[in-house]
């Protein structure tokens with residue numbers, strides 16, 4: 301069973317064991333150091349409840365501590381976590397805390413690549429409790445409809461596609477679903493939404509829900525563009 305686990309999974313598991321199990325129980329017979337570049341995990345299961353993500357989800361977040369933890373993030377994500385209109389830095393204000401926790405821990409686990417941010421959000425900087433704090437703080441910040449939008453082309457067709465393929469997860473009004481880890485997409489910057497959809501479709505962002513990947517696979521760049529524009533106006 302241990303041999304079936306990938307190196308990345310093992311490392312994550314190894315980080316967790318201090319918690320309850322104790323190293324001896326989990327790693328006997330596993331002497332070789334894990335290779336630096338872990339291969340793709342063919343057995344990847346979306347949003348597995350384990351490791352530091354589970355710890356952060358179970359922790360009680362504290363908004364006051366979260367505000368302090370957010371100070372180092374502001375240089376990029378801007379005051380109030382409103383992000384930048386050009387989408388280079390996403391808006392975090394008003395995003396579900398569960399989504400923020402999943403995304404941050406996915407970045408730390410290497411499933412979502414963000415080398416610019418990682419030095420500010422890695423394990424030696426933020427503890428799982430800090431993640432819970434900052435996620436709760438961000439989820440309660442107001443997200444006004446002053447986000448970056450697209451050129452307004454093809455919105456009717458995009459609305460039909462969105463209703464047909466996306467509402468069941470992202471909601472009629474783009475509100476997402478905190479309990480299911482589906483992100484809010486309303487009031488998010490158009491260019492960020494577009495970039496993420498392209499990366500999810502093309503397998504660059506590797507932490508995405510496989511059912512979403514299926515749904516965006518057949519869509520063209522132009523269709524994704526109009527969809528991003530449509531969502532930015534929800």
Ligand code: HEC
Nearest residue numbers: 370372373376388389390400403404414416417420421434
């Ligand atoms: C050096 C710039 C930088 C800093 C500092 C930074 N981030 Fe980010 N962050 C980014 C970029 C760029 C992205 C978008 C990455 C992408 O395009 O996929 C991002 C994305 C995110 C996301 C994913 C949002 C989503 O909608 O999925 C979260 C959550 C996040 N950052 C939280 C934080 C927190 C919390 C901090 C502070 C502890 C922080 N960031 C500090 C640059 C930064």
Ligand code: HEC
Nearest residue numbers: 465466469481482483493496497507508509511512515527
């Ligand atoms: C089965 C549920 C599901 C469906 C259907 C789905 N999505 Fe998603 N979507 C997600 C999840 C979950 C994420 C966050 C990535 C992750 O961690 O899995 C996401 C992420 C996104 C993001 C990036 C948001 C961010 O903050 O980074 C965009 C944009 C998006 N989806 C658009 C769409 C569009 C457009 C459709 C329809 C064509 C769609 N999604 C269909 C579940 C879904």
